[in-house]
Amino acid sequence: MKFVTRKHLPRRTVLRGLGASVALPFLDAMTPALSAQAAAPVRMIFVYVPNGVIMRHWTPKQQGAGFDLPRILEPLKPFQQDLFVLTGLAHRTGEGPAGDHARAGGTYLTGVCPKRTTSADVEVGISVDQVAVQALGNRTRLPSLELGCEATRMVGSCDAGYSCAYVNSMSWRSATSPNPPETNPRSVFERLYGSLDPDPDPAVQARLDANRKSVLDFIQDRTAELTRSLGASDKRKLDEYLTAIRDIEKRLGKAESRAAAPSMEKPGGVPFAFVEHVRLMNDLLLLALEADLTRVATVMYAKEGSTRSYPELGFSDPHHPLTHHRNNEEWIEKVTQINRHHASQFAYLIGRMKSIREGDHTLLDRSMVVYGSSISDGNVHTHHDLPVVMLGRGDGSLKPGRHLAFGEKPMANLYLTMLDRMSVPVEKLGDSNGKLEHLSGL
């Protein structure tokens, strides 16, 4: 068992200066050099906070432009002109008997009610980010990035007979395959920039690349062969493996950009303090977006049902029990502070995105960043009137700076609109019943 608090590799052992040879990912080492990108691409990012928020400190009183941001959203004030507050969105499929937190996690990006099981036969739906990934193909080195800021290892069933998979992961590459988030900043860094050093001699490096390719071919053949000899249940397991091999082979065939030298040093392990952890994850996400290593990302500041406590706020009550405040004002105040604390971390990400120029625009302009929770009132577990903000202008057609209140609409309608802005026309996702109107103007 390891109880190491923090590992840290100092800059000097990793970075050999900008533009110099840096550690390259396994895959990257095998791919041809940079192919120039034309127009700045559109990005899709989802940032999740669990356990609902105190809605009266979230929802602006006025609608349209020129609204006042309530306490929780105040940290986003500098970006009010880049921001939509979207009121009235719902995940009705998340409603039901006990198990609201697991269902909230499962429905959030899928619009599908997860299957109640503690066994391995988890099932929900493909999530919006992965719909985008599949449609866009592997245009970037990493199809998508899944990040988490809560590193606890979940043991056993998570919520009233629902599998932990629904709260561990919000990204699902198929109805039955979750994409669990990476919580260790060092591992994220290595995904972006690799854990193997390239050989300084290009001829040797080319041979190493060919060796790797031969290994992939070898296991692809062998896996296909083995699959044929097995029964149906086992086939399914080996098919997963085969799919993973093909996925990697496919990426090898693409012209991908070699990762530029990172502008941050390789992080140590998981930081002790929440704020530091989120900051690192935000920075890594920014690195990946800026270098166009990925265009689709999901970030969980904490897992649904999280009992993390935030001693930096001056109290140590765990989050989830607090949200069952039974209208106790003192507890409501504490939850509000946690909600605002999360929003402050998010504001840092947005601020940095706004500061990164891409031609005439900023990185934020060319993005759609959704921030919110799959529960609105954590006290009684409501799945409608969800707290949702979206920042950025997507492909340029979105007109933010407004609070739009809808008569109730499925949250998945927003996702259809976002996919549309990424030129991924999709008819339906989960319980969607159309696109969300008015985002591009009245």
Next chain:
Amino acid sequence: MVTLLGALAFLAQQPPFLTKHCTGCHAASQAAGGLNLDALNVPGEANQEQWTRIRRRVEAGEMPPKGRPRPASAEAAVFTAWIDKELGRFHRAPVTARRLNRVEYNNTVRDLLGVDLALADDFPQDDSAFGFDNIAEALTVSPLLLEKKLAAAERIARHALFGPDGKTQTVRFEVPVPRRMEATNPVKLTAPAYYSMADYDVTGLSQPGAFHLTHRFPADGEYVFRVIGAGNRPAASEPGEITFWIDGRQVQRFPVNEVVLSGFERRPDAWEIRAALTAGRHEITAAFPRQFEGLPPRFKGPNPSKLPQPPLPDPEKTFAGFGGIPVLPPDAPPGKVEERRLAIAKARDQLANPRWEGLAVTEVEITGPIRPRKGPSAESARLIPGCGQSGGRQSVDCARRTLSLLAGRAYRRPVTAAELDKLVSLFEGTAARGGSFEEGLTVALQGILVSPDFLFRVDNASRYALASRLSYFLWSTMPDDALMSKAGDDSLGRPAVLAGEARRLLADAKSQSFVENFVGQWLEIRRLESVQPDRDKFPDFDDYLRRSMAKETELFFTHVVKEDRSILDLIDGEYTFLNERLARHYGIPGVTGTEFRKVDLKGSRRGGILTHASVLTASSYATRTSPVLRGKWILENLLNAPPPPPPPNVPALDESGVGESLSLRAQLEQHRRNTVCASCHARMDPLGFSLENYDAVGSFRTHEGKVAIDPSGALPDGTQIASPDALKRVLRQNRAAFAACLTEKLLTYALGRGPERGDEETVKQIVRAAESSNYRFSDLIAAIVTSKPFLKRGER
């Protein structure tokens, strides 16, 4: 369509028992407990879990709940037999391809190649099902996992054939919030009782401020340790000391002369030592011994300092320019002059009564290896014998021999000639591109390490699969040569041989993995890694205590395994394993040092796993205990009778606002008035309340705040339990249920699948077989590995 037909069939056949006793609550309109019988098909593959739960609760007499008419026992028996019959109609095709999980991968690579880098620690977390992370169905493969495995295979293969890459790296470990003793003058220690100056750990190893780390060193070689500390010795103290330990042996000591080690303006002090270490895990410790000695007499510590107290510094000079003593012009108004006078008095007072902060390690940096030993380790060389290749055809033959040996061991079965050909062509392909002999072998070995034959073990009816099943069960790693040869000559299938091998494996040091993985998950000890007890309420909780807690439970279980004790020792064995840190936590005198040793608990307030701080902490909230969580823990993990999730439309019992156990008790009593809630809470709460004398980090207490702890309660059948001992007596009376629970968990872990139809009968047989020896551990294991599901895993 299938669903509709199923539902119709169900209507036609469903026994009157359901409408008479169940659908009053468990139907569409109400669906109490989330169970809607209207929507539930006849028992079958898709819903077997639900029906098994229904069956268990009816059989246990928990349903219908108290206050409803009881069914006659014959009536209940007919009903459960009907469920059995219906469930018997299908047979689920089991998943037999089991991917190695992270621990198994690390261990197998270690035993296959002598490479102990634990690279799987960076793989994505394995999902778990049925409480364990080695379940075939739940172990999936994502592209990310494969990407990491490809990179890991390359590093491992190089490491095995060329030795460590030899790069010097610096790793830094930072103590996020160092804990240390603090005192003000006049002496008032702001610290828990064990800091008592009259009786404290003079080695400093179990004191706050010490540093403990288990680190995996990548290669044999020399390493430089830089230890950085903070804190101070009060002025006029005699020099203190810092000691540095490796694997429990003191290797270096330095005097700590500086009065102040760090401050806002100061660079912290650091000590450096060099030591040669072998690759693998080592325990690194740094501590400040005898912190209470040599202090100025006013601290009233042992062996006070004989140094003269220096005269007080001039506060005006010391604080000039900061600290609030303003420099005034001659014509300053009287108000300002008075302000200055007060500030000087305050500063003087501060200087006369300095705050003392104990010494603490804040950071340790490890740099190395320096001048590492080149080439593969002795263990790697032993496992991968050379064969004197000399180019040309001979090289290929040599590679073929080496690969045949490695692949056979990696795949845990003989390899076919066709398989070998493909590996050899990986070798040849590399050679054709100009790679060396070793590079060719490296590439072929990479191929082996990402081959599905290595990463998965197809847990079918073959005799080699049986050998692997046994070794992954008890070792979490590949079979050794002895076990493989018993599979090879087909003697392993004989129950006596199999049971004998199981006992041999358990006696081997590698069974430590079984203890860590099985017990860590069964008793939820792994949860300890992520618990964060509230700092203000539990100021003496630190990482060292956390690790010591986990270690106690592991050692205790290891003792039961190694000494082949009865599993009932787990309930009430009157011994345990403690180091000084944990002994002080428990208030047990006479245990000194970092080493764990067996401690007799007769006459103490401890005994059995329920009184282990690990279990008590893992089943508590960060700020306080929860009788509900602890009761649920006991039902789930010791009696295999998990309470169902709370029903909908009932306000969740919210304990988190409760400040003292009195009102918590009252609130729970109110909660139990609701009959639906009562059916579970009447079982959970009294079990949990009986452990209330242990707080949320497992310390003993008689009061919470000003309220005396009341551990009393009564089980639904009227049995009074008012103490941990009474609880243990109840569990001992229910020893068959406990044995069945442990057996089912062991079976799940061993087979890598959830409970299936027929298992209940197997469990009964195993428990019966072990009863005659009073549930001796090895008898239980022998009965499990010779049971039908274990022998016939993978057969339809």
